[in-house]
Structures are given as structure tokens and as C-alpha cells.
Amino acid sequence: MKYKDYYAILGVPRDADEEAIKKAYRKLARKYHPDVSRTPGSESKFKEAAEAYATLKDAARRAAYDQLEPHGAGEEFAPPPQWRQAYASTEHAFDDVELADLLAGLAARRGASRTPAHGHDYEAAARISLEEAHRGTTINLDVMHEDGSRTLAVTIPPGACEGQKLRLRGRGGKGRHGGSDGDIYLHITLIPHPVWRADRHDLYFDLALSPWEAALGADVEVPSLDGPLMLTVPAGTRSGRKLRLRGRGLATGHGQRGDLYAVTHIDVPAALTAPERALFEQLRAQSRFNPRAIANKEQSHEPANA
Amino acid sequence: MNLQTHESLWLDGRHTVDAPELGRICGLSSGEILELMEYGALAPLNAQPQSPVFSAGCIAPLRQAASIRGDFDLDIFTVAILLGYINRIAELERQLRALHAQVPSHQHAQREGPAVWHEAHAGRTENRARAADQE
Numbered sequence: 001m002k003y004k005d006y007y008a009i010l011g012v013p014r015d016a017d018e019e020a021i022k023k024a025y026r027k028l029a030r031k032y033h034p035d036v037s038r039t040p041g042s043e044s045k046f047k048e049a050a051e052a053y054a055t056l057k058d059a060a061r062r063a064a065y066d067q068l069e070p071h072g073a074g075e076e077f078a079p080p081p082q083w084r085q086a087y088a089s090t091e092h093a094f095d096d097v098e099l100a101d102l103l104a105g106l107a108a109r110r111g112a113s114r115t116p117a118h119g120h121d122y123e124a125a126a127r128i129s130l131e132e133a134h135r136g137t138t139i140n141l142d143v144m145h146e147d148g149s150r151t152l153a154v155t156i157p158p159g160a161c162e163g164q165k166l167r168l169r170g171r172g173g174k175g176r177h178g179g180s181d182g183d184i185y186l187h188i189t190l191i192p193h194p195v196w197r198a199d200r201h202d203l204y205f206d207l208a209l210s211p212w213e214a215a216l217g218a219d220v221e222v223p224s225l226d227g228p229l230m231l232t233v234p235a236g237t238r239s240g241r242k243l244r245l246r247g248r249g250l251a252t253g254h255g256q257r258g259d260l261y262a263v264t265h266i267d268v269p270a271a272l273t274a275p276e277r278a279l280f281e282q283l284r285a286q287s288r289f290n291p292r293a294i295a296n297k298e299q300s301h302e303p304a305n306a
Numbered sequence: 307m308n309l310q311t312h313e314s315l316w317l318d319g320r321h322t323v324d325a326p327e328l329g330r331i332c333g334l335s336s337g338e339i340l341e342l343m344e345y346g347a348l349a350p351l352n353a354q355p356q357s358p359v360f361s362a363g364c365i366a367p368l369r370q371a372a373s374i375r376g377d378f379d380l381d382i383f384t385v386a387i388l389l390g391y392i393n394r395i396a397e398l399e400r401q402l403r404a405l406h407a408q409v410p411s412h413q414h415a416q417r418e419g420p421a422v423w424h425e426a427h428a429g430r431t432e433n434r435a436r437a438a439d440q441e
Contacts, residue, residue: 022379029378050377057379118330157316162403163396165317165366167331183331185317185366199407206410240410253316263410 003071006052025053051100060107119182120173130193133160134250159253164188201250201258208267224248239265321362332372347386367392
């Protein structure tokens with residue numbers, strides 16, 4: 001078994017009181033917590049500090065730890081022989097056990113060792129496509145347990161959206177002493193779609209229009225989850241307008257669906273043919289429309305001869 | 307390989323959870339759940355203080371707050387403050403996702419995601435026109 005100098009890890013003397021130990025731990029946690037630090041190796045330093053703190057903040061574990069003769073960090077040592085008997089009478093095997101687990105096991109035996117303990121919860125991520133979120137899907141989830149690996153077929157019902165969470169009750173680690181089994185928490189993220197952007201159950205896509213389609217109106221074919229649809233673009237449609245197709249978005253899971261929105265933007269040809277150029281020149285000469293006018297744009301869009 | 311099928315439960319407003327279950331799921335005692343209610347960090351759906359019921363939507367943020375509590379050895383009042391910020395961040399993230407969805411893709415900063423949609427046949431027509439123009 002490898003020795004760990006918990007006092008050195010936290011940077012406190014062996015006679016440090018509870019308050020000094022807590023303060024030292026919090027400083028290290030603030031420095032190395034994975035949510036705070038992106039420095040390589042910080043997560044292992046955080047875990048090391050958390051292990052040291054878990055032992056030293058608990059009077060029974062600390063007392064057991066203090067019985068050990070100090071060794072160099074990482075040095076092999078043999079725990080007192082009586083520990084083997086005390087620890088082995090719990091549900092754990094003594095060999096290959098980590099120091100922290102051994103101390104926790106011994107402390108639990110001295111205290112209320114038979115209180116029900118909830119099994120370990122697991123967090124997992126599922127990245128699914130927009131179509132899978134709409135129709136529902138089944139994913140295979142590999143779960144590592146103490147007794148080996150299991151594969152769960154998890155049904156994700158229609159109606160999933162970005163950031164939603166699923167709870168798989170009782171599918172985590174085994175409970176101990178009559179405690180309930182742990183759960184699995186599945187975090188759903190949607191794979192970005194080449195056409196649609198999702199806002200909960202509503203879908204948005206960019207609809208490019210020619211200047212004449214935007215000005216005169218047009219029926220254009222647009223993509224939807226149910227296949228191509230015809231969308232009527234009203235005359236006088238400006239860039240950034242949202243045209244709604246009701247009930248053509250993602251399934252909500254309540255038998256309804258979100259909406260599908262076409263976000264318009266007006267595109268122009270990169271190169272004009274001679275007739276196109278002539279028509280645009282004619283339009284420039286005829287039209288009084290000024291898109292930069294501060295006054296009401298609807299009024300400024302009236303044709304010159306109106 | 308042992309394949310097991312299991313149904314799943316959404317953690318949102320479609321389901322509810324009582325106080326003992328919420329505490330068990332999040333690793334908090336009934337007293338701590340009550341204290342979070344007193345601080346206004348947890349709001350039950352019903353008005354019966356003896357048997358409060360919560361939206362399942364509060365499970366994920368409370369589990370996150372309880373996990374951070376364990377990592378930093380925080381007291382329950384700090385967890386109440388933390389829970390407020392976690393919920394606020396989640397709401398801001400939701401608003402940001404909504405804005406990203408609604409704003410045309412060419413106005414976004416470079417990111418992973420959809421490009422401008424073009425009709426395939428319309429693109430071909432334009433290509434033909436360009437080709438004719440070049441001839």
C-alpha cells in the first residue's frame with residue numbers, strides 16, 4: 001500500500017486544528033477545481049486534496065491515519081495487522097485497497113457502519129441528431145460497475161431538446177446495507193444540423209430571397225422535417241423577417257409540435273447578365289425607395305409613378 | 307454483453323418529486339431541504355408546508371449545487387445563493403441559444419452549426435445563368 005502524506009498535501013502541520021485544515025483545503029479547491037482551473041494536472045491535484053481533506057476532517061479517520069508512522073509520499077508501507085481483520089470483516093477485500101478507502105472503511109466500522117447507503121450516481125452525455133430528438137430514439141449506454149460493464153438500451157422519447165436531462169432510476173451503482181441503487185443522469189445535447197437551428201421545439205432556418213422575390217412576393221420551396229413544403233413569401237418582405245409555418249417544428253412530447261421559422265435575407269447576384277443590369281439600371285432610375293431613410297420605410301417604398 | 311432496456315424520466319416540469327426523494331437524489335437531508343425553502347432558493351409547487359412537492363426541473367440544478375457544496379465544503383446558506391446563480395446562468399444560456407437560433411447564420415461569429423440554406427435546383431439555375439453569361 002502506498003503512503004500518502006495528507007498533511008503535506010494540504011500544506012498544514014500535523015497538529016493543525018479543524019479550521020486550519022478546512023481553510024487550507026478550500027484554498028486548494030479554489031485553485032485546482034475542474035470548474036475553475038484548466039491547467040493540465042489540476043484535476044488530479046484537486047482529487048488528491050479532496051482525498052486528504054475527507055480523511056483529516058473526519059475525527060475517526062484522522063485518528064486512524066495518525067496511528068500510522070509517517071513515511072515518504074508514495075512509499076510502500078504495511079498497515080497495522082489488526083487493521084486487516086477489522087477491515088476484512090466489512091464487505092471489502094483488503095488487498096489492493098487504497099489508503100483513503102481503507103481509512104473510510106475502518107471509520108465506518110467504528111461508527112454506524114450498517115446505515116443504508118445510496119448507490120453511486122453516474123452522469124453521462126448523449127449527443128443525438130435533431131431528427132432523433134423529433135422522432136425519439138434508443139441509445140446504448142455503457143455503464144461500468146464494480147462487477148463489470150453493462151450496456152443499457154435507453155429510450156429517449158420524442159420531445160427531447162437541447163440541455164434536457166433524463167433520469168434513469170436505479171441504474172447506477174448498487175446500494176449498500178439496504179440502501180437504494182444509484183441513478184444515471186443523462187444530459188442531452190443536439191448535434192448541430194446543416195439547415196435548422198433549434199430553440200427548444202421551434203426550428204429556424206435562413207431563407208435567401210432574390211430582390212424581386214422579396215419585393216413582389218413568391219411561392220418558394222422550403223425544407224421541413226416532413227419533406228419539402230411550399231411557403232408563400234408576402235410582397236414587401238424585408239431581411240430578418242420571420243415567416244412561420246405553424247406546427248412544423250420538433251415534437252414536444254405532448255402530441256404537439258413547435259413551429260418552423262424561415263428567417264429571410266435578401267441576396268443579390270454576384271455577377272449580372274446584360275439584361276439584368278439594364279433592368280436594375282431602369283429600377284434605379286424609376287424608384288424613389290431609400291433603404292437608409294429614417295422615415296417610414298413603407299411610405300418610401302412607393303413607386304415613383306404612384 | 308448483457309443488454310437491458312430501461313425507460314427514462316425527463317427532469318422538467320412534466321414530473322414532480324417530494325421533499326424526501328429530492329433530498330435523497332441530491333444528497334441533502336430533509337432539514338437542509340427545508341432550510342433551502344426558508345431561504346427562498348427552493349419553491350414547492352403546492353402550498354402545504356407539511357408535504358412539499360417540487361418540479362422535477364429543480365433536480366439538476368440542486369444536484370449541481372450539492373456537488374459543488376461537497377467539493378468546497380460549503381454551508382447550506384451558500385448552497386442557497388449558489389442555486390440562485392446556477393438557475394440564472396441556465397436561463398441566460400437558454401436565452402443565448404434562442405438568440406443564436408433566431409439570428410441569421412451569417413450574422414453569427416464563426417461557430418459550429420448551420421450555414422445558409424439554398425435550394426439545390428435554384429443553385430443550378432444560377433450556375434447555368436452564370437455559364438451563359440460567360441459564353
